[in-house]
Amino acid sequence: MxxxxxxxxxxxxxxxxxxxxxxxxxxxxxxxxxxxxxxxxxxxxxxxxxxxxxxxxxxxxxxxxxxxxxxxxxxxxxxxxxxxxxxxxxxxxxxxxxxxxxxxxxxxxxxxxxxxxxxxxxxxxxxNGPDRAEVERLAQGCALARDLINTPTNDMGPNALEQVVRQLGDKYGASVHVIDGDALLDRNFPMIHAVGRASAEAPRLIDLTWGQEDAPKLTLVGKGVCFDTGGLDIKPAASMLLMKKDMGGAANVIGLASMIMAARLPVRLRVLIPAVENSISANAFRPSDILPSRKGITVEIGNTDAEGRLVLADALTLADEEAPQMLIDMATLTGAARVALGPELPPFFTDDELLAAELSDAAQKTADPLWRLPLYKPYAERLSSKVADTNNVTTDGFAGAITAALFLQKFVEQAESWSHFDIFGWTKFAKPWAPVGGEAMAIRAIDRVLQRRFGGKA
CATH class of the missing domain: 3.40.220.10 (Leucine Aminopeptidase, subunit E, domain 1)
Incomplete structure (x- = not known):
């Protein structure tokens, strides 16, 4: 009710x-x-x-x-x-x-x-209680993320996700630009194009900007895989049942962006969403393909079901090019994160010690749980390839969440602070505050950190 x-x-x-x-x-x-x-x-x-x-x-x-x-x-x-x-x-x-x-x-x-x-x-x-507008701001951002994840892919494909971002831009006076289809190749986003080209809906990179140009740069990147069949390394049917939620990273980034803009946080906000479907067709990318990337790193495809990190890599490279003060990416990226911490405790990765401490404190204060996992450098060797600069997966199956984060880190060099959130985006067992279905994860905790870093809140 x-x-x-x-x-x-x-x-x-x-x-x-x-x-x-x-x-x-x-x-x-x-x-x-x-x-x-x-x-x-x-x-x-x-x-x-x-x-x-x-x-x-x-x-x-x-x-x-x-x-x-x-x-x-x-x-x-x-x-x-x-x-x-x-x-x-x-x-x-x-x-x-x-x-x-x-x-x-x-x-x-x-x-x-x-x-x-x-x-x-x-x-x-x-x-005489809490700030009503503040509660509504947070609740509306969470509800937006939930709605987007719950909407099935026949009504929330790349086209529809673009329209959601455009409507959000109209509401808050943000500008929205989109690069889609073969224009992705012309503009040097080859991995976004490769992952999404087999779909009936063209892949695209959605780019929203808001705020004063000279304000601190805050960039959010969200994995927008609107449905994931696994590609040619196809998932079993049971594993596809929840794949409408594979754009949960994008949904949560959109919810967080709405919170930020509603609070009028004094930042130059940029939101980047690579929106694709990982489909199967005659032109689907293949295991053993070697893909170029925007960064110039070549990537051997060890598994087409590890596609989220590919589209994120091109988007992160673009984000990193303007050296933002803070760069955050969110993705429903690995089953390994769920094995390690379960569906309710998202891991995050960062080499910014101050940010890590702030996130851990905010997670506790907001009852929005998070747990830091390490960017353990020796595991990066497991992403090696004999024919390319890197593989998109390891061959031993160990430390999958960590190696996925290490893969993404290859594409971030100039940002002052970067953090990666590997979320589930779904409530599996109903709670008093969360029915079974799409869920906002980590964004209330992140919002608290941002309000204190950029908004001057105590």
């Missing part, structure tokens, strides 16, 4: 009591609420919700227990499903009110583009 945030409650608004874990006795509750909780054996454990009836049988109020940790606060998303529609307000705030309200808004998300769903709405007043 969608959650609409209001500045102040109306006369018919009902209270929500946030209480601490195992803190029912200390909570500032009336006798009636406390007696009802005791009569129903209510346990004040994180995320437990209790609806309190009025004398006429209607719901009078609600209470939910939340722990002290940041990640506990997002469990308030349960209220989006548990509360009856109508107006509500907060009677007592939890330890992390901003995350609790964000959890409620995220928990009310539903992907409704392809079927009729109930349109009930919760109206929640946040008077």
């Amino acid at each position: 969608p959650v609409e945030l209001l500045a102040s409650p109306d006369d018919r608004s009902r209270p929500i009591h946030f209480i601490g874990e195992n803190g029912l006795e200390e909570a500032a509750l009336g006798d009636r609420v406390r007696n009802w909780a005791n009569a129903n054996g209510y346990e004040a454990k994180n995320g437990n919700v209790l609806l309190v009836p009025a004398a006429d049988g209607d719901i009078e109020s609600a209470l939910i227990a939340l722990g002290e940790a940041q990640e506990d606060a997002l469990a308030a998303g349960k209220l989006a499903k548990a509360l009856p529609e109508g107006a509500w307000h907060v009677a007592s705030w939890p330890a992390h009110p901003d995350l609790a309200i964000l959890g409620m808004v995220l928990g009310g998300y539903a992907f409704t583009a392809y079927g009729k769903k109930p349109s009930r709405t919760l109206r929640l007043a946040v008077e």
Whole structure:
């Protein structure tokens, strides 16, 4: 059920009591609420919700227990499903009110583009609580990323992804330029062209710029593989079922860009999205092909299913040419990252120690988990090729997330700071704040770092 945030409650608004874990006795509750909780054996454990009836049988109020940790606060998303529609307000705030309200808004998300769903709405007043505009800014960026990933490829191919970026550019006054089809060869993006040329929709490089030209340069690159068959090294059918999410890096970069522009962050923002389908046709690129790259590095293709790093490499090279202060790429890149850390904990890679510390702190503060993995240089030798400058994969299958990051690092030289995020982009098991489906990962944590680095926030 969608959650609409209001500045102040109306006369018919009902209270929500946030209480601490195992803190029912200390909570500032009336006798009636406390007696009802005791009569129903209510346990004040994180995320437990209790609806309190009025004398006429209607719901009078609600209470939910939340722990002290940041990640506990997002469990308030349960209220989006548990509360009856109508107006509500907060009677007592939890330890992390901003995350609790964000959890409620995220928990009310539903992907409704392809079927009729109930349109009930919760109206929640946040008077004397978190910054309503700030919660909405973050929630809207996350919802945009979720919507893009959830949309099937027949409606979210390279053409449609380009239109999404153009609409976002129109909304915030950004400029958008696109290089597509054989123009990619003319403009020296050979690997983007090679990966996407077998599709019925032309491959393209989408390029959005926003902000003052003399502001610090922040560049985001997102993997936009709108569907991945694996190419001639075709995936098994079961492995293709979620491949509409292989543009999850692009979706998250777009969501993050919307957050940045909505906050009017004083940066010169550039967003680069190589948008392709890795399809199978007579002109599909092949295992053992040797591809030139924009960087001048030649790449032997050890596996056509490792295509994301190829399109990212050309886009990263372009980004790097103007030496941005910060260069960030996001991609649903490797199964190895999921084996190492599971679907809920994205790894990130950087050789910027200060940025690594800031990201780790922000991940904890925002309850947007991240874990740093090393750019372990000796593993780069495993990408060697006897006939080209590098292979796109190793032959031993070990350290796949690390070697993919090391491959990308070959194409970044001039950026002051670079970081790579290997995300899953999907919620596999529903959470109070996240239904099964496309997910925004790492962008709230990254946004916090950016707001503090460039926006002067404490």
